[in-house]
Amino acid sequence: MSDIVVHTFRDHQVRTLSASNADLLVKQVAGSVTTAGKPVDPVSLFEWLRSNGWLYNDHDLWNTPTHWAVSNGYMCSHVVLITDSGGSFERITPLVTALGQQKLITGFLDGTYKLPDNRPIAKVQES
Numbered sequence: 001m002s003d004i005v006v007h008t009f010r011d012h013q014v015r016t017l018s019a020s021n022a023d024l025l026v027k028q029v030a031g032s033v034t035t036a037g038k039p040v041d042p043v044s045l046f047e048w049l050r051s052n053g054w055l056y057n058d059h060d061l062w063n064t065p066t067h068w069a070v071s072n073g074y075m076c077s078h079v080v081l082i083t084d085s086g087g088s089f090e091r092i093t094p095l096v097t098a099l100g101q102q103k104l105i106t107g108f109l110d111g112t113y114k115l116p117d118n119r120p121i122a123k124v125q126e127s
Helices: 002-020 026-036 042-051 067-071 098-110
Strands: 075-084 087-096
Touching: 026 042, 026 087, 026 098, 067 075, 087 098
Parallel strands: none
Antiparallel strands: 075 087
16 A cells, blocks of 8 residues: 555656756755655766766766757756856756656656665655
8 A cells, every 4th residue: 555655656746846847956856856765865866867878977068968968858057157357167057857857756766777886875854
């Protein structure tokens, strides 16, 4: 019986995020996955996104969404131009789209996506 409740909650969680059409920070998505029942901390999710082709892993484009992730509608980015006395540079913040949120949450909950076993995981808060 409790298994059905968990699945119902998980399905509801995915539908809610998908229906919101809001792009979320990676930290927020990690919290959503954890709330839905699969503990994932933001650092581990960033590492997973880089190692699975959602974010670039090289120095110049570090944590920038890949062409693949953007063209599939899973990620986008918020770019801010920062100017100071030394010049200007872009700060790129990766965001997970509603479609990407649905794919990540479903993937981690059904076991399609897995974090490496050697990583610490977030603790699920009990209510």
